[in-house]
Amino acid sequence: MARYDTYTQSLSNARSMALAAFGASVKDTRGFDSNPAGLVGIRDWEFTTSTYSAASSGGFVFQGLAFGKRFLENEAVALQYSPGSLLEFVVPSGLTITTGDSVISLDQKVSYSEVFSFGFAHKFSDQLSVGLGGRVRTEKVTDTQYRIIPRVEIDTKDYSFTGVLADLGIMWRPLSYLSLSATGRNLLSFTGSELPSDFKYFSLPEKRIAEFAARYELNPQCSIAGMSSTKGYGALGYELLIPAWSFGFRNSLYFNKAESPFAYAFSVGAGWRYEFLELDVSYLRFINQDSHSGSFTVRSFDASKLNSIDLNPFTRDRLVLSLKAIFGNVRESLARIEGVEMLSAVYPSSYELFAFRPIGRVKVRNVSDKPIQAKASFYIEKYMDAPTETPSVYMLPGEEKEVPFNAVLNDQVKSVNKLTIREGNVYVSATPAEEYDDRFQIKVLIHGRNDWDGEVNSLRHFVTPDDPDVLRYTRDILLQYRDSLAAVPRELEQLVKARLLFNAFAGKLVYVGDPKQSSDYVQYPTETLTMRSGDCDDMTACFASLLSSVGISTAFIDVVPPQSPEKSHIYMMFDSGLDPKFGNRVSENPKRYVVRKNPKGQETIWLPIETTVITKGFDAAWSTGAQEYLEDVEINLGLIKGWVKVVDVN
Amino acid sequence: MKGIRSMIVFLMLMLTAAIAFGGEQITLQKAQGDVSVRAGVTETWMKAGAGDLLKPDATLKTGKHSSAVLLLHFANKKISLPPEVMLDISDIRELTQEELMLKLTMEKVRASSYEWKNKELNMPNTTIVHGPDISKRSDTLSAGGSEVGVLQLNGTRVLYENGFYSTSALKTIEVLRRYPSLGLKFENRLLIAQALEKSNLKSEALNDYVALSMSQSITKEQRELLQAKIAQLKK
Numbered sequence: 001m002a003r004y005d006t007y008t009q010s011l012s013n014a015r016s017m018a019l020a021a022f023g024a025s026v027k028d029t030r031g032f033d034s035n036p037a038g039l040v041g042i043r044d045w046e047f048t049t050s051t052y053s054a055a056s057s058g059g060f061v062f063q064g065l066a067f068g069k070r071f072l073e074n075e076a077v078a079l080q081y082s083p084g085s086l087l088e089f090v091v092p093s094g095l096t097i098t099t100g101d102s103v104i105s106l107d108q109k110v111s112y113s114e115v116f117s118f119g120f121a122h123k124f125s126d127q128l129s130v131g132l133g134g135r136v137r138t139e140k141v142t143d144t145q146y147r148i149i150p151r152v153e154i155d156t157k158d159y160s161f162t163g164v165l166a167d168l169g170i171m172w173r174p175l176s177y178l179s180l181s182a183t184g185r186n187l188l189s190f191t192g193s194e195l196p197s198d199f200k201y202f203s204l205p206e207k208r209i210a211e212f213a214a215r216y217e218l219n220p221q222c223s224i225a226g227m228s229s230t231k232g233y234g235a236l237g238y239e240l241l242i243p244a245w246s247f248g249f250r251n252s253l254y255f256n257k258a259e260s261p262f263a264y265a266f267s268v269g270a271g272w273r274y275e276f277l278e279l280d281v282s283y284l285r286f287i288n289q290d291s292h293s294g295s296f297t298v299r300s301f302d303a304s305k306l307n308s309i310d311l312n313p314f315t316r317d318r319l320v321l322s323l324k325a326i327f328g329n330v331r332e333s334l335a336r337i338e339g340v341e342m343l344s345a346v347y348p349s350s351y352e353l354f355a356f357r358p359i360g361r362v363k364v365r366n367v368s369d370k371p372i373q374a375k376a377s378f379y380i381e382k383y384m385d386a387p388t389e390t391p392s393v394y395m396l397p398g399e400e401k402e403v404p405f406n407a408v409l410n411d412q413v414k415s416v417n418k419l420t421i422r423e424g425n426v427y428v429s430a431t432p433a434e435e436y437d438d439r440f441q442i443k444v445l446i447h448g449r450n451d452w453d454g455e456v457n458s459l460r461h462f463v464t465p466d467d468p469d470v471l472r473y474t475r476d477i478l479l480q481y482r483d484s485l486a487a488v489p490r491e492l493e494q495l496v497k498a499r500l501l502f503n504a505f506a507g508k509l510v511y512v513g514d515p516k517q518s519s520d521y522v523q524y525p526t527e528t529l530t531m532r533s534g535d536c537d538d539m540t541a542c543f544a545s546l547l548s549s550v551g552i553s554t555a556f557i558d559v560v561p562p563q564s565p566e567k568s569h570i571y572m573m574f575d576s577g578l579d580p581k582f583g584n585r586v587s588e589n590p591k592r593y594v595v596r597k598n599p600k601g602q603e604t605i606w607l608p609i610e611t612t613v614i615t616k617g618f619d620a621a622w623s624t625g626a627q628e629y630l631e632d633v634e635i636n637l638g639l640i641k642g643w644v645k646v647v648d649v650n
Numbered sequence: 651m652k653g654i655r656s657m658i659v660f661l662m663l664m665l666t667a668a669i670a671f672g673g674e675q676i677t678l679q680k681a682q683g684d685v686s687v688r689a690g691v692t693e694t695w696m697k698a699g700a701g702d703l704l705k706p707d708a709t710l711k712t713g714k715h716s717s718a719v720l721l722l723h724f725a726n727k728k729i730s731l732p733p734e735v736m737l738d739i740s741d742i743r744e745l746t747q748e749e750l751m752l753k754l755t756m757e758k759v760r761a762s763s764y765e766w767k768n769k770e771l772n773m774p775n776t777t778i779v780h781g782p783d784i785s786k787r788s789d790t791l792s793a794g795g796s797e798v799g800v801l802q803l804n805g806t807r808v809l810y811e812n813g814f815y816s817t818s819a820l821k822t823i824e825v826l827r828r829y830p831s832l833g834l835k836f837e838n839r840l841l842i843a844q845a846l847e848k849s850n851l852k853s854e855a856l857n858d859y860v861a862l863s864m865s866q867s868i869t870k871e872q873r874e875l876l877q878a879k880i881a882q883l884k885k
Binding site for chain 2: 150580581583584588589591623627633641
């Protein structure tokens, strides 16, 4: 009885051999021939090499190496050189020729190899990727031929088949803890040379096979996987990870209806990761050792049953060692920015607000398999001294959160004269000692320093009681009237000061329309005092600053008539400090003043002032303001109807 | 033909004017004795005579032994003003319940500082003067008398008697805030509750009746009146 002696057999990678049902677990160059779609998991450059020791070899044999590269954003490619992917047989003929001292046997040698393979993958989304793989298969028959007449001549002749077999793989992740895959093998074949018809018996099948696999994560540390195929083979396996030790353990069972028993092999394996290296080791053992001895009869050999050069009836127990190294962008990001939204443009007059109020929000996702503490930060060059960070946010694996961020701007922003667009950078960081995990650039609109959004609340930011020019102005005026102020009852002091300041202010300034013919331009008080002119917003902000600088509380009255909003107007009132029961000391007509609470919570008498009649003096400004307030608030009920707002400045 | 056409045009103009200006018109129909009017925020009282059109920002005052009659064109109604009344023309109107509630809410925000709501019916014996340096402040100002307040309260009664309950309630609250001493008088505070009740704000009226009934210095008759009102409103 002739026997087939096998020489070399191999399985491509220790991790894929240990987990077995690998189609849905491919995430790099290791075992990418199980499903090329998994190549999208490559981060940058990747190198893998494997070696094995088979029962027959008596030592370690170089199995192969692979290179992979991610390029563009969603593509990856890999090339594999596998000299160890080789299956060789010797077919004994039973004939020998003895010439002199040498005995020559007329055996045939048959070898199958898939030394070169490649893969390409494209990621359509985080959930779906597709890959295309190809294997260069060579089938070679070395036939020993002889002639006796006229003399003994022995000759060997090689016959070979070379072809490329194409595979297609799909990886779909409908849920964060579930991956599904489908791989179609030998979908296409491109043939070069063919074996002659005498040796067609040795041709390997090119039947199309479909493999289906699934991977389910019970938790981030434990996964189970299963695979089946249209050819009646499959596998079940599990993987345990111990992140603290960077250690993984794998175990699987192989099934095949053509084998006896059905569960005909098992494998165990372990992996260890350090920095950019990963080392895996696994051992495959066949349960029925007799059927995997490496020797078969001619009658039992059937090439049509060799669906895989790696794993077939001639494969024997083996120990495989693999090493993976990653280069380039080796650090794994734990968090990713999904989007950024700016909530507001920046008005230099109120830039300090963004230290407390969010300027934008960022959507962050935890893309790792463990919980993280993520922080976002925001930075605009020149207008911030340092990035402003958010507090840490705890995120579970796969979780997405919206994180608002602030901006501590510096006073350089007040030097912006006109509308400007700057690049803002948003960073998210979840890895200690690393700069950031992800970055996002977004346009930030910065208005000119005199720009105003039209909101009465924002006008308060143009009131600058601490401005040196304002302080100097008010002190100079009050100093002039020091003697007469000393004779005023203390209770009336605020009222008298307000009158003095207004009349001094009125004597030097001119009311004009907005120079830019725009309602959204406001002068700072120092500018109004320098230019000695302004419109109603400028005058109101300036006079409010003068009063505030001497401790007199003020409020803005914003009127937007519902029937004619284009006639909206802002005037002001100030706190005389007087108790309402002293109203007669202010005026016999209670319609000339308003009783309301001051910032200290005390009810006091406030006087409305219309600053645009500034040239007519305090009394005229007071009468006009009081009349406006009477009509807007008391008669037309603007305050309760919402088209009049009173906003405290201090 | 020409004359008829002119007459038609004249009548159309008169009708238009009447429609345009007759909406909220109030005229002083009759003035007897010392009747004066003050426009808007001015300080000066001017003598008023019959036929004068009274603007919404005006205030009307009748002196001692004087009276006036107002004609409300919009309601086709007359209001008689007895002597010693001060009345803001803008108060001669009806507010919607929503407007009244909003106004009351704004008043309630300030209510905690009302002396007459928080204290017993006794006169404060110190004058409280507000300002930045209370500890060193001397009492150099004297509070004005409440004569104006009395005139205004008489005006709020006129409003009440003529069915303008909402503005009657609001003006009474305002006057009592400016002149806290007037809030010590039971009838003045009762007017607010009654006006609110008439304005269909039963729960606000009930609150005021209850607050009044908790006062220690009301008479037995006054207490009985309040209890009857409370019982009636609780039904």
